[in-house]
Amino acid sequence: MVQIEFLKQLWRNCLRQSRLEDVLHTASGENQIIAIASLTDGLASQQVEYKGNDLLSISFEEKLQANLLEWAQTSNGYTSSIDDRKIYKDIYAIFSNIELGTEVVEIAIKRFVTSENANPVNLFRKLSDFYHRWCDGEFIDAAPDDNLPQQQMLQLRSQNINIGLRKVDINTGLNVMILLLELHRLREQSNNLEAEIAFYASGRPNDDNFFTSKLLRVINYSDSVEIGNFSNVVGAFLKGAFLENVYLGDANLTGANLSSANLGNAYLGDANLTGVQAEKANLCEANLGDANLSGACLREANLTHCDLTHSNLSGADLSGADLSGADLSYANLAGANLVGVNLAGANLTSVNLRDADLSGANMINSIVFAANLSDANLIGVDLSYADLCRADISGVNFRGSTLKGTNLSDSLMFGTNFTEAILLGASLSYAKLNGANLNGANLQGAIIFGADLAGVNLTKVILARADLSGVTLSEADLSGVDLSDAILLGTDLSYANLQSANLSGSNLTGAIFYGADLSHTNLSYAILGGADVSEANLENSSWNENLEWENVRGLDKALNLPQALKDKFRL
Secondary structure, X not given: OOOHHHHHHHHHHHHOOOOHHHHOOOOOOHHHHHHXXXXXXXXXXXXXXXXXXXXXXXXXXXHHHHHHHHHOOEOOOOOXXXXXXXXXXXXXXXXXXXXXXXXXXXXXXXXXXXXXXXXXXXXXXXXXXXXXXXXXXXXXXXXXXXXXXHHHHHHHXXXXXXXXXXXXXHHHHHHHHHHHHHXXXXXXXXXXXXXXXXXXXXXXXXXXXXXXXHHHHHHHHXXXXXXXXXHHHHXXXXXXXXXXXXXXXXXXXXXXXXXXXXXXXXXXXXXXXXXXXXXXXXXXXXXOOOOEOOOOEOOOOEOOOOEOOOOEOOOOEOOOOEOOOOEXXXXXXXXXXXXXXXXXXXXXXXXXXXXXXXXXXXXXXXXXXXXXXXXXXXXXXXXXXXXXXXXXXXXOXXXXXXXXOOEOOOOEOOOOEOOXXXXXXXXXXXXXXXXXXXXXXEOOOOEOOOOXXXXXXXXXXXXXXXXXXXXXXXXXXXXXXEOOOOEOOOOEOOOOEOOOOEOOOOEOOOOEOOOOEXXXXXXXXXXXXOOXXXXXXXXXXXXXXXXXXXXXXXXXXXXXXXXXXXXXXXX
């Protein structure tokens, strides 16, 4: 049997922060085992984070396991066999001066649930009861004779450990919360625990115990000792947490792990969620207005109908997320990863998407009015019937994208790549397309009147039935382009390359072809009234016999005029 004096000396050495190996150097066999147990009885007096596989950590885990088993004991399957007051006192004794690490908690809970006669449901009830009492300030507000955190603080100070009352209380409450969150995750491993173990940090919604701001009060209380304290201590344990309908306005959750957490209909306005891990989290109808989500991971998250107005999502990973119906107006998504994201019906008014990757995204019926998408990647995006009026999409890669019926009117599209894009019935009226690449794009039935297409690559583009009235196409490459039945009233095509283009049935009234290349061009059934072909190359162009050339200007100055026309007009 170990002598009392030996244990006292062992403990004094521990308080002096001696290494455990040094303390045990003189002990062996049974004495070592008892010494370890003795040390763990007073571990609350050490300011350390328990994680890792060192001997001290293992002994604490064993001590914690023993406590959990004791707290979970019942006399009749439901009623606790131990006095609640003793449990609460023990909780303060073991948790008041530590911060539980993920590894320790995982091991302790695993050991607990695999122990003989373990009762996780009763343990959950006991810890949950403590947590809600703690949240209500029952322990710290108690009279001195009954004030457990005060008593524990005095106990620590008697051991020359200077720790404040708030810190004692906060440490204890947060560690209990961590255990509850870990027990909550047992539901994933056992279906029969789903009805019995479900931790709601603010109480269960639509329940008498539900208080929307309870968790926020915990966060603010925790951060009162150090900014970011809650996130640093509890943040890693929030995975899969039930947080629906909670109020977390202005909360600091920097770097927290909210993966698979349920935050449906939660309020997170102005919250600091920088670098948060929220993969597959449920944020349906949550309010994140003005929240800071820069660098956050929201892969495959449910953000349907979410309020993200004025939020900062710069550099965030939203790949595969569902943002359908979400309001992102005035949000900052610069450099964000939005690959494969669902933005159908989303409001992106005045959003900043500069350098963002939206390849493969679904943006059907989305509102992107006056947004900044410059240099963004939108390869393979479906923007059918979306509104991009007045948007800046300069330098955007729309290669192979679908923009059927899309409103692009009055937009800036300098150097934009529309190669092989589908723009059926799209509106590009008054758009600035200088330097854009429309090679192989389908603009059939598109409305392009008033747009600036000077110098644009329109090779192999389909413009059948498109309205290009008043468009500037000077020096544009339209060789081989299908412009059949198109409307080009007053269109400027000076010096444009229309070699082998199909202009059959098109309305070219008042069009300007000055210096244009119309060689091998099909003009069958075209309307040329008032058109100007001065210095245009008409070599081998074709037309129907009834084509009216009488009102065409500049025939006498046209180049390579077919002999038939020379004879008809005696030129």
